[in-house]
Amino acid sequence: MSFAPLQNDTFLRACLGQATTHTPIWLMRQAGRYLPEYRATRAQAGSFMGLATNVDYATEVTLQPLERYPLDASILFSDILTVPDAMGLGLSFALGEGPKFERTVRDEAAVAQLAVPDMNKLRYVFDAVTSIRKALNGRVPLIGFSGSPWTLACYMVEGGGSQDYRAVKTLMYARPDLMHRILAINADAVAVYLNAQIDAGAQAVMIFDSWGGVLADGAFQDFSLAYTTRVLGQLKRTGSDGAVVPRIVFTKGGGLWLSQMRTLDCEVLGLDWTMNLGTARAIVSEGSGAHRKSLQGNIDPNVLFAPPEAIRAQARAVLDSFGAPHMEQDKPGTGHIFNLGHGISQFTPPEHVAHLVDEVHAHSKRMRTGL
């Protein structure tokens, strides 16, 4: 496949720790329910999965936020749970509720039936990636993604969201052998899945370890981090066009484990708002350049409910907490990609997002020129 050349490579440069003219910004769930045009398309599609599995709809909604805001990256419109759906667990989304699986994986028999799914069942995702990449026409890079092995396991065992993770943690503590088996299959499936997204045109990939932060110290390393490592070890380093494909790992609530995540074989670590970006930068900059990382994050999405001037002040505070941008042309450093620390709320006023994007661009340019 051949695609149009990239016009705005700021996001990819920041991922790779190269100097940029401004701090790039994109928003988790930027194509989502806070946009009236998204709600209109979803109404046409009839359901969330109707939207995600239709290439034209998925392309349309992925591009919607780019029409409104000068964002520096786009992200495939899909869900983190497509892989277990392809394993046959039966994913659905009731209106206004979270994801549900028809079948759960809680015992030896259910685990024995699990396998890396046939990627043909996920063809709709790869087709969407190619379609979106074409439609972007080089405006900004396209990010592909998946849930992490642990996060997928949470939903597979619980059958949906959970307040206390009782079922998945009971299985983990009572039958660690079964949990390791689930996670190994998930890791291999996620790797094949992300590689197929890269082949289809994804220019960066992100692993959402949305529930890694609910694990105890020790359990996180054994049941989440080890399997994220297993995914990363299998990922392609370049796309079909030969360009390096940066890999982003985001563990919600994972700030305490940053010094361990620092050694992951990836280019970017995502952070939520509980972690001070300056502290995080110092941690990932320790020692040699072998583990060079950029950081992505981390404003609280609830900031977007405040008036514009407060949003702008908080955006500046996040940029300032990261500190002086990396400016050396010849040597990679710690890049910063501005993002939320969690998906944008469906109740966000769309016009507030414009203020955030504008302030990140304007203030980060000022930080570079010293004005």
Place this chain on the structure above:
Amino acid sequence: MSFAPLQNDTFLRACLGQATTHTPIWLMRQAGRYLPEYRATRAQAGSFMGLATNVDYATEVTLQPLERYPLDASILFSDILTVPDAMGLGLSFALGEGPKFERTVRDEAAVAQLAVPDMNKLRYVFDAVTSIRKALNGRVPLIGFSGSPWTLACYMVEGGGSQDYRAVKTLMYARPDLMHRILAINADAVAVYLNAQIDAGAQAVMIFDSWGGVLADGAFQDFSLAYTTRVLGQLKRTGSDGAVVPRIVFTKGGGLWLSQMRTLDCEVLGLDWTMNLGTARAIVSEGSGAHRKSLQGNIDPNVLFAPPEAIRAQARAVLDSFGAPHMEQDKPGTGHIFNLGHGISQFTPPEHVAHLVDEVHAHSKRMRTGL
């Protein structure tokens, strides 16, 4: 008032960093729905608040777990939200649901009406403290408690529990002046409330900052930690019997801020399971003895769903992660109080708790004798 002399002071000694013969253990929400005898008493009382406001019932359920397990401390049966209830917000608990307030505090007018409540409205709490202390007859110490100013504010603004804290964070980012006013009143109210519990017989007090961990770095320091500090500065240091009353601060999800919480004027910091206890001990032991702290925590309550041998192994792992117990008789060190990192689940098999308590006692004795 005069009370029977204390027979088991292990918990208080550990709070104060004194050497102990074993690691004391108690469990957050140890008097709760997982116990059939608790459910029977609650059924008699008709409602949660019917239980909490009746001195005899509150005394009965507080002592129930002590009849089953050799726990090293008891904690007043009450709720973290009694103070805003006394402010007139109308607290209730629907069966199987969380707390609800009839009235919320979301605008200037509602904030203007807030004041430190008349402590006579909380007389039922102080009467329960005295009644429980008498009924304990010196078996183990009695812990009093309150929600933190920030955690109370979350419920007061949201009107109940929340998934995203949208209302309280919107107020915080949009009208920080109003939020500071709420927090100042809450802090002064909590201080008066805890002092009255101390006067009534509480031998230690704990501040539950259950929702501090949802705040962004920066916001945590300004809107939670500053007001916990304001409470601590007003607390009595000794009870009516002249004994020192240790103060415990527990911020769920606060591990990232431990180096700042270390300077709080309190004796014990509570930790959840995400924080490595050995790392935490190193952080609170840094520098001079001026900030000496003991640590409380931090096993994942979901461990209690595993079979007994797995529970025992996880209990040993937590004790071992804290490391060698403080053994010097003449010099205070970092004590450890074993606890869960969150309240015990209502679905916990009661017989599993016996295994946890037994293993903590047995293994921590072995750690002291080197056997």
